[in-house]
Amino acid sequence: MVGQAPRRRGSAVRMTPILRVQGIVKTYGAVTALDGVTFDVARGSITGLIGPNGSGKTTLFDCISGFQRRDAGHAWLRPGERGAVELTSLAPVRVARARVRRTFQQLKVFTGLSVRDNLLTAAQSAPGFSAFAEVLRVSRVREHERAMRERAAGMLEEFALTQHADDPAGSLSYGQRKLLELAMALMTDPEVLLLDEPVAGVNPTLIGALKQHLVQVRDRGVTLLIVEHNLELVFELCERIFVLDRGRLLTSGAPREVAHDPRVLEAYLGVKSAARLNG
Amino acid sequence: MNRTRTTAIVVVAVLALPLVSGSPYVLHVAAMTGFYVVLAQSLNLVLGYGGLLSLATPAFFGIGAYVAAILSLRLGWDSAVTFPLASLAGVISGIAIGFPSLRVSRHSFVIVTLSATLLLQLVANNWEDVTRGSLGLANIPAPRLFGVAVTERTEWYLLSLAMAGAVVFVTSLVVGSRFGRAMVASRDNEQLALAIGLDVFSTRLFAFSLSGAFAGLAGALYAHFITYIDPGVFGFSVSETLLIMVILGGSGTLWGPVVGAVVFTVLPEVLRLAPEMRSLLYGVILLLIVLYRPSGLATWLGRRRAAGAAPFA
Numbered sequence: 001m002v003g004q005a006p007r008r009r010g011s012a013v014r015m016t017p018i019l020r021v022q023g024i025v026k027t028y029g030a031v032t033a034l035d036g037v038t039f040d041v042a043r044g045s046i047t048g049l050i051g052p053n054g055s056g057k058t059t060l061f062d063c064i065s066g067f068q069r070r071d072a073g074h075a076w077l078r079p080g081e082r083g084a085v086e087l088t089s090l091a092p093v094r095v096a097r098a099r100v101r102r103t104f105q106q107l108k109v110f111t112g113l114s115v116r117d118n119l120l121t122a123a124q125s126a127p128g129f130s131a132f133a134e135v136l137r138v139s140r141v142r143e144h145e146r147a148m149r150e151r152a153a154g155m156l157e158e159f160a161l162t163q164h165a166d167d168p169a170g171s172l173s174y175g176q177r178k179l180l181e182l183a184m185a186l187m188t189d190p191e192v193l194l195l196d197e198p199v200a201g202v203n204p205t206l207i208g209a210l211k212q213h214l215v216q217v218r219d220r221g222v223t224l225l226i227v228e229h230n231l232e233l234v235f236e237l238c239e240r241i242f243v244l245d246r247g248r249l250l251t252s253g254a255p256r257e258v259a260h261d262p263r264v265l266e267a268y269l270g271v272k273s274a275a276r277l278n279g
Numbered sequence: 280m281n282r283t284r285t286t287a288i289v290v291v292a293v294l295a296l297p298l299v300s301g302s303p304y305v306l307h308v309a310a311m312t313g314f315y316v317v318l319a320q321s322l323n324l325v326l327g328y329g330g331l332l333s334l335a336t337p338a339f340f341g342i343g344a345y346v347a348a349i350l351s352l353r354l355g356w357d358s359a360v361t362f363p364l365a366s367l368a369g370v371i372s373g374i375a376i377g378f379p380s381l382r383v384s385r386h387s388f389v390i391v392t393l394s395a396t397l398l399l400q401l402v403a404n405n406w407e408d409v410t411r412g413s414l415g416l417a418n419i420p421a422p423r424l425f426g427v428a429v430t431e432r433t434e435w436y437l438l439s440l441a442m443a444g445a446v447v448f449v450t451s452l453v454v455g456s457r458f459g460r461a462m463v464a465s466r467d468n469e470q471l472a473l474a475i476g477l478d479v480f481s482t483r484l485f486a487f488s489l490s491g492a493f494a495g496l497a498g499a500l501y502a503h504f505i506t507y508i509d510p511g512v513f514g515f516s517v518s519e520t521l522l523i524m525v526i527l528g529g530s531g532t533l534w535g536p537v538v539g540a541v542v543f544t545v546l547p548e549v550l551r552l553a554p555e556m557r558s559l560l561y562g563v564i565l566l567l568i569v570l571y572r573p574s575g576l577a578t579w580l581g582r583r584r585a586a587g588a589a590p591f592a
Contacts, residue, residue, distance in 0.1 A: 065474065067470070067474075091473075092470075092473040092474060093476055093477065093478050096473070096474055096476030097476045101474065101475070102474055104471070104474070108468050108470065108471040108474075109468070110463065110467040110471065110472075111467055112463050113463055113464060113467065117463075120457075121460045121461065121464045121472075121477070122475045134457050135453050135458065136452070145457075184475065188476060
């Protein structure tokens with residue numbers, strides 16, 4: 001563990017880490033995007049990852065989820081446990097199948113598929129049936145499909161997308177796509193969810209709704225690591241926050257501690273403005 | 280209700296064609312239409328549902344044609360054996376070409392598939408012991424299915440129709456399954472597909488090899504039907520025709536390529552009525568379709584724009 005972290009709703013059970021980031025380094029030519037970042041994310045928590053633009057948050061997500069190869073360091077799922085998985089050695093598909101799911105800063109849905117099919121595609125990534133069984137729809141496949149359809153229907157209901165179920169996802173509004181994105185992530189039945197700016201560009205009402213969804217997701221036992229520039233949301237939701245600056249971990253702690261850390265203000269606003277604010 | 284009636288009328292008309300017109304010419308064109316339906320569906324799987332501009336369809340087509348022709352000429356094998364083998368050869372070349380080409384970017388994919396096709400054409404031209412080079416293979420006998428020879432134009436028409444029907448049916452099963460969704464998902468957003476754990480590469484390889492199976496079968500049918508093949512079967516013009524059929528028919532839809540295959544096999548024949556104006560009229564009609572039906576003729580059927588919007592989005 002890095003730091004000793006007074007926990008807001010701190011119970012001892014929550015202390016077990018589910019994700020460990022250990023000394024991750026990533027460089028692009030002469031630019032060092034990540035310079036030995038190390039931290040643990042507690043199981044079942046909502047954890048925030050903040051920092052000014054270019055501090056390496058998304059690059060870190062890319063390294064954990066296999067979209068970019070890190071130059072050094074590791075990311076472990078369930079570190080120290082028997083079923084520990086080293087995520088940084090896996091391709092994106094394998095990371096997803098290890099039930100670590102990410103979203104993207106630039107909102108992505110399958111625009112050509114219906115909303116329902118988006119959810120079904122997300123759900124049925126690896127049921128382990130043969131190609132022939134799939135195409136010929138043997139009874140086992142049909143059963144699985146029916147179960148997934150029911151699950152998708154429940155998800156549509158929960159995210160208020162039922163009336164759009166058969167519309168192409170490309171026809172949804174931006175806010176609805178944000179909801180669909182989260183619903184898709186949940187259809188994959190993740191253990192850890194890495195959310196890259198889940199409320200960026202969303203109106204205040206919908207932010208409220210998304211906030212509730214995130215808490216519900218956490219209550220189901222999914223661990224959330226959230227990159228977000230809406231600090232109000234981060235301070236309200238997260239039990240623990242890590243602050244990145246220029247590829248290094250600047251500080252970490254409970255929202256209250258981080259919010260009052262002069263280094264955080266400095267990193268966000270620049271030295272002079274921070275000094276002025278601090279009087 | 281209305282659609283059921285329309286479908287019934289179309290089915291009856293298609294089946295009754297040999298009774299209405301015994302003209303060998305009409306039946307010849309009709310049989311060719313069936314082959315083109317198979318080929319167009321082959322390209323549609325990769326281009327329409329997969330979003331990959333493949334120029335390898337003539338490669339599968341040519342391989343299928345040569346395999347069926349050689350097995351029948353040299354060994355005298357029954358078509359009930361050689362047709363599946365031609366199809367299998369298509370699958371194998373699909374995997375062989377797909378493996379390297381699907382690993383590179385979408386742009387390089389076009390070039391790799393084109394290169395593979397040209398390479399096979401070179402082989403067909405130069406491996407004279409087997410292919411007789413540019414002389415081609417002539418006198419390919421009528422296909423025998425379990426000993427029964429297919430010789431009459433009507434029989435050919437029905438065979439072609441059956442094969443086209445089977446291919447459309449298999450395609451509908453595939454695109455309606457998890458694979459269909461996975462193909463469209465990989466086409467729409469590769470990164471998201473990976474992030475939800477879809478094996479994009481395997482999905483595409485599957486589509487590509489199935490495309491090979493279809494085109495290989497079409498090649499076998501074509502070789503026996505025309506009774507002569509040469510390395511021209513690997514020609515770029517095959518791709519050109521198929522691209523017109525798939526894109527203007529409605530790529531990424533089940534019936535679009537069927538409509539495209541029918542229209543663009545029949546249209547050039549109809550235009551023979553005006554020999555001097557033929558090419559000009561053909562070009563004008565293509566332009567009009569592109570301008571007024573950019574997402575394909577199948578949208579006229581009133582079908583909902585199926586899974587595919589722009590294939591290269």
